[in-house]
Amino acid sequence: MPGTRVTIKDLAKRMNLSVSTISRALHNHPSIGAETTKEVWQLAKQLGYFPNSVASNLRRRKTNMIGVIVPRIDITFHSYVISGVEEVAYKLGYNVTIYQSRDSLEREIAITSILQTNMVAGIIACLALETQNCNHFSRFNSLRVPLVFYDRVSNDLEASKVIIDDFDAASRVTQHLIDTGCRKIAHIAGCQTTSIFASRLEGYKAALLRNNLVFDPAMVYCTTNLTYEEGAKGARKLLKLPELPDGIFCANDYTAIGAIQAIKKANLRIPDDIAVAGFSNYPVSTIIEPALTTIDDRAFEMGKTAARMLIRQIEERDANIASETIVLKTDLIIRESTRREPVRP
Amino acid sequence: MPGTRVTIKDLAKRMNLSVSTISRALHNHPSIGAETTKEVWQLAKQLGYFPNSVASNLRRRKTNMIGVIVPRIDITFHSYVISGVEEVAYKLGYNVTIYQSRDSLEREIAITSILQTNMVAGIIACLALETQNCNHFSRFNSLRVPLVFYDRVSNDLEASKVIIDDFDAASRVTQHLIDTGCRKIAHIAGCQTTSIFASRLEGYKAALLRNNLVFDPAMVYCTTNLTYEEGAKGARKLLKLPELPDGIFCANDYTAIGAIQAIKKANLRIPDDIAVAGFSNYPVSTIIEPALTTIDDRAFEMGKTAARMLIRQIEERDANIASETIVLKTDLIIRESTRREPVRP
């Protein structure tokens, strides 16, 4: 950034003061006279002085940059999280720099190096699907850079987490399906090496067992990426089963919507023939017909919480805070896709 | 970032070389012996050395940080743009820092100050709705920080732009509606102080006139924020007109979807009674029923283009590139919401 930037030195020369005095004045340090301080501020404004934060960062040996690693920015969930992070970061004087792992472990590792090089003050991350172990994050422990995971978290690493109770949420959705009369409930599941998706499967299982329903592995369709297409594919497969399911719990809203479209194309009624529930409460879940029953996963809230937690850890680093885990409450949002009419005789 | 970071000095001491030699070796400078260079790299890896980019940035007087200002991250369009920006920035060795103006001028101004303080290498921005004049961006001209606007751009400022031809796109959609037999076409318009939305209105008008259809101001419903709710509200209002429209062109997909839902609630058929077209080609436009005819605005492409353009300007700054404008091609995507059956006799 060339072009002639005005620096503290320029102000010092102009006022016949030392740079240290200027610096202190600009920070309203008490040891500088009120009059002087005022004049410095005036001149600074007049000359269009802007502090150079990279110099400041170097000297102070810390930045106020928060590094965020998301799988993909353009997935609704993550864009909401980022929005929340940016919101609180901005208010507390932090900057946010963003990287997409695109669910690639290799890229995630490269990003951690970049973050270290850039001296970020703290990190918020959602693990890539490919990521099994988190050695590449462990360096931040020794560097004393706080680290907060959200949603897809690591258990083999000392770090803070903001999550929802996927097991509980999944179990509640499933229970809801049972309550509306479903007896043969299928599940379109996410990548089972990722704990949140494994938990959703477990929650589903638990609800079945709790209600004395059999758990049939054939009723579970596993996908790696939870897209519309995968949802539709899963539904088509489930519809070919000898015994048709009367309810489907999908691991996210995208697959649920794909499933709904496939089911409608097969000329089956939702929810009368098959009830469908999703997970995340994306805006699109109110657009699809019938509107989708789903779990609100509090994405924006999750971003804000992660940022607040991280910043607290950054600022109280001396206090040596133990890592903490926050579990956000989720809401079951009931809409038409599971609102079964009482069967007419 | 305390914790003991290993620096160039540490390497120098360990190898009995000067820091300058180490620095040059790490940059594979030819004036350092091949053997030495190799050993330096080895030791660096062994000791876990990572360059400190803030020191480097200070010395080189430039960063490789690209500042991005978006109205909101969680709007589909912008999240795609950001994704594109991040994608090319990552590949070319740049970092991306993101700020939301939330369509507030005040906040946008504050953000420009932050960016200056942070010595960003270049800026990509989409103007806030509130922004009428761009004085707060002009400082980057004198600082010689390249600036690329996308989508909502400023005309009263020397800066590069990546846009689509809103007038042309709108005119094509409207023509399409006319071609399918619509004769009384309404328009749900965006904030008219924003040029892209004004252009869309103009394009709509132009298509009408070109086809000898009257332009009726009563057929235009203006909104400030193009939300689902506003779309529904606009549609309800249009449905109360003495003469019902037989087609509606909406300034974006959100309003189009709101309109579709309102029209369906009013028990009118789409497209038979009223055809509806949107703008942006959000994923949700394939979810709504009937699927929405719309303009693909190439959001991801726009982000990539803006980033490439910006980085070129950053790196060829000496060349003193004049600001340039790139107009991306748009596609008219025809779906069920305008696909009228030939009227049966």
Add this chain to the structure above:
DNA sequence: CTGCAAAAAGCAAACGTTTGCGTAAATATT
């Protein structure tokens, strides 16, 4: 051996702040 060019490495300043410590003048305390 000498001289000389090329190769390899070192010196030291600079980037713009921050900050511990020191000091002079102004004020307060006996």
Add this chain to the structure above:
DNA sequence: AATATTTACGCAAACGTTTGCTTTTTGCAG
């Protein structure tokens, strides 16, 4: 009036790199 205290400011080093210039070392022809 002499000492102690406070107030207001300056000095200079440091943060970790980069880089123009200088110096040393090496290789080699004369």
